[in-house]
Amino acid sequence: xxxxxxxxxxxxxxxxxxxxxxxxxxxxxxxxxxxxxxxxxxxxxxxxxxxxxxxxxxxxxxxxxxxxxxxxxxxxxxxxxxxxxxxxxxxxxxxxxxxxxxxxxxxxxxxxxxxxxxxxxxxxxxxxxxxxxxxxxxxxxxxxxxxxxxxxxxxxxxxxxxxxxxxxxxxxxxxxxxxxxxxxxxxxxxxxxxxxxxxxxxxxxxxxxxxxxxxxxxxxxxxxxxxxxxxxxxxxxxxxxxxxxxxxxxxxxxxxxxxxxxxxxxxxxxxxxxxxxxxxxxxxxxxxxxxxxxxxxxxxxxxxxxxxxxxxxxxxxxxxxxxxxxxxxxxxxxxxxxxxxxxxxxxxxxxxxxxxxxxxxxxxxxxxxxxxxxxxxxxxxxxxxxxxxxxxxxxxxxx
Amino acid sequence: xxxxxxxxxxxxxxxxxxxxxxxxxxxxxxxxxxxxxxxxxxxxxxxxxxxxxxxxxxxxxxxxxxxxxxxxxxxxxxxxxxxxxxxxxxxxxxxxxxx
Amino acid sequence: xxxxxxxxxxxxxxxxxxxxxxxxxxxxxxxxxxxxxxxxxxxxxxxxxxxxxxxxxxxxxxxxxxxxxxxxxxxxxxxxxxxxxxxxxxxxxxxxxxxxxxxxxxxxxxxxxxxxxxxxxxxxxxxxxxxxxxxxxxxxxxxxxxxxxxxxxxxxxxxxxxxxxxxxxxxxxxxxxxxxxxxxxxxxxxxxxxxxxxxxxxxxxxxxxxxxxxxxxxxxxxxxxxxxxxxxxxxxxxxxxxxxxxxxxxxxxxxxxxxxxxxxxxxxxxxxxxxxxxxxxxxxxxxxxxxxxxxxxxxxx
Numbered sequence: 001x002x003x004x005x006x007x008x009x010x011x012x013x014x015x016x017x018x019x020x021x022x023x024x025x026x027x028x029x030x031x032x033x034x035x036x037x038x039x040x041x042x043x044x045x046x047x048x049x050x051x052x053x054x055x056x057x058x059x060x061x062x063x064x065x066x067x068x069x070x071x072x073x074x075x076x077x078x079x080x081x082x083x084x085x086x087x088x089x090x091x092x093x094x095x096x097x098x099x100x101x102x103x104x105x106x107x108x109x110x111x112x113x114x115x116x117x118x119x120x121x122x123x124x125x126x127x128x129x130x131x132x133x134x135x136x137x138x139x140x141x142x143x144x145x146x147x148x149x150x151x152x153x154x155x156x157x158x159x160x161x162x163x164x165x166x167x168x169x170x171x172x173x174x175x176x177x178x179x180x181x182x183x184x185x186x187x188x189x190x191x192x193x194x195x196x197x198x199x200x201x202x203x204x205x206x207x208x209x210x211x212x213x214x215x216x217x218x219x220x221x222x223x224x225x226x227x228x229x230x231x232x233x234x235x236x237x238x239x240x241x242x243x244x245x246x247x248x249x250x251x252x253x254x255x256x257x258x259x260x261x262x263x264x265x266x267x268x269x270x271x272x273x274x275x276x277x278x279x280x281x282x283x284x285x286x287x288x289x290x291x292x293x294x295x296x297x298x299x300x301x302x303x304x305x306x307x308x309x310x311x312x313x314x315x316x317x318x319x320x321x322x323x324x325x326x327x328x329x330x331x332x333x334x335x336x337x338x339x340x341x342x343x344x345x346x347x348x349x350x351x352x353x354x355x356x357x358x359x360x361x362x363x364x365x366x367x368x369x370x371x372x373x374x375x376x377x378x379x380x381x382x383x384x385x386x387x388x389x390x391x392x393x394x395x396x397x398x399x
Numbered sequence: 400x401x402x403x404x405x406x407x408x409x410x411x412x413x414x415x416x417x418x419x420x421x422x423x424x425x426x427x428x429x430x431x432x433x434x435x436x437x438x439x440x441x442x443x444x445x446x447x448x449x450x451x452x453x454x455x456x457x458x459x460x461x462x463x464x465x466x467x468x469x470x471x472x473x474x475x476x477x478x479x480x481x482x483x484x485x486x487x488x489x490x491x492x493x494x495x496x497x498x
Numbered sequence: 499x500x501x502x503x504x505x506x507x508x509x510x511x512x513x514x515x516x517x518x519x520x521x522x523x524x525x526x527x528x529x530x531x532x533x534x535x536x537x538x539x540x541x542x543x544x545x546x547x548x549x550x551x552x553x554x555x556x557x558x559x560x561x562x563x564x565x566x567x568x569x570x571x572x573x574x575x576x577x578x579x580x581x582x583x584x585x586x587x588x589x590x591x592x593x594x595x596x597x598x599x600x601x602x603x604x605x606x607x608x609x610x611x612x613x614x615x616x617x618x619x620x621x622x623x624x625x626x627x628x629x630x631x632x633x634x635x636x637x638x639x640x641x642x643x644x645x646x647x648x649x650x651x652x653x654x655x656x657x658x659x660x661x662x663x664x665x666x667x668x669x670x671x672x673x674x675x676x677x678x679x680x681x682x683x684x685x686x687x688x689x690x691x692x693x694x695x696x697x698x699x700x701x702x703x704x705x706x707x708x709x710x711x712x713x714x715x716x717x718x719x720x721x722x723x724x725x726x727x728x729x730x731x732x733x734x735x736x737x738x739x740x741x742x743x744x745x746x747x748x749x750x751x752x753x754x755x756x757x758x759x760x761x762x763x764x765x766x767x768x769x770x771x772x773x774x775x776x777x778x779x780x781x782x783x784x785x786x787x788x789x790x791x792x793x794x795x796x797x798x799x
Binding site: 034035037062063065066067068069071072073075076077078079080081082083084085087101102105211212213216217218219220221222223224227228 | 534535537539546547549550551552554555557558559560561562563564565567568570571572573574575576578579580581582583588605606608609612613
Binding site: 404405407410414434438444447469474475476480482 | 507522
């Protein structure tokens, strides 16, 4: 009897247990994506396998093209989107780097493609585990970037992602990230939104400048120095700026429709009376929150700021979130070779001239190395000291 | 509204006559209206017009459509003259400021 | 007089191609063959510059500019996207130069052809990277001087044979493969007509002489193109599903006559020319034997 009751409740809420990659594929299906093109790379593969299966079983009414490289995957979705169809691809790590040229091309052509990236380290040496350097390397390509913390968020971000990207005030592509294996291959309960509600939330793609025989145009022709080159780039920047408001509106609409509130560009965790805090993204934020609770139990006034969006960078939100703090730490699971952490640098830049708060940078978890509770305790402790600088966490002595 | 890099104005707005050093002159009295010059023009700037008022080698030819080079676009490459089977197109020095 | 090729112009004047540009004629004829229900994709190439600066377009059909290596994938994406919108009657045409086809674009081309999309891939072959200033490509023929194979004291002209992409396409099972050139627009347009009858990938390699990079006077573009066929340097053929038809030169000329009009070959000595002549003879014999015997490759689909 008891068993039956639970099952009934599960069905009513459309609950399922699934990996992050499966959740993403379900999101793509719910978004009624019409065109998928991808090239396999661990740990992205189970997303595109699932989508291929959906297409094969007629669960997803889309064209699926199995290209011969990631460069071609992005080139194909660039073309399909330009012809007016909502398009999707997914990749990781070296695959994303191989796409780099096409990332600029897609953003520059103002095509609201959504892509999933399963964050994975870059070689050499080969390493397939979690690290965000791959997407941090793409921060300047004109793509919006969202770092997800849960499988639910990974699904929901596909739906919000298309809505934000396709806004007539934005028209920029968006990449949504999952941490390798920690989300991509780990099962969690996920609420699957109802299709009718998704359809209401996410209208059909309306690409004003789609390919049209009646109005034949050139797409991306050259422009000399006096042509509209600078103006086009500036307009892209303006749209990236405009996207902040759109993101707030869309996350608000999403919360009203689906009862899950992602609160815009950042999430503030126990920040109300905090004196110091750590800024983190992805699943590291989950461990961070756990440690915040632990420290709170010990009486520490500590909090955590989770970056959901890295592009547009939530500089105003961070400035406001740290206004009552005495010190802040920034955790990067990525490495900008020959410079400080990507996020630490952005945060310092956002606060420069506006806040005197010391910013301490941490590099941790490269190549999928576990970032343990003790590591977080160390980082909070160092942050509280407020001495700034940049620190590596849990690096072993090499003899 | 956003700006997208699109091009929607015909290149006809760009006259390429200033590229020309020499210009083709068709001797219509020899022209048999074979349209080979039209066929091989890389600038697609030879128009096919009703030939009624133009000289021709015969009465029959006079009634045929004739090739007329649009001097707003002709770059003076000389392919038409080179390919003309009747050798009735002559490339002459284009005196600047003549038009 | 009835026109020997369609009168409709889908390429407009006012473009910025060099005097006597062969690639421009190639596009003009290709579009005459395709008709107005066509979408063209062009990578980095002379043709990425020929339409002029934004906001100018010179084609009366949509033209998608793409990065260098992307043509094959872009036409795959266009085809898929148009098909799911019920626009299967649109011709999707990749139009790339020899560098964008034989070198940097080969992977993406090969992938698109292997997947069997219903697309046209036109390689306009001017036998070097002309847009960037005449650098050697895989499709540059033996003996040619380019800016990266300068003759100099060491006679460093290109020592390797031309990579013939049309042959590669036949080998990988593309159902329609042809060669054509601008001197024979009727033949070129007829081939496009035949290609249109095939639902699947179509590849046409069009020799598009370049006065700027081959160093001959611009009025000679069509003549040089004709000589390439008559000398056997660039044999015209049409391959459809295992059968190949070769056009025998109607007024054969020697390789010496072909190379003598182009300064890119000015440094060749008698031995070099003889070597080219022998290669040309062998290739023509090979093609004719293929015409007789037929070609068996695993069909793409």
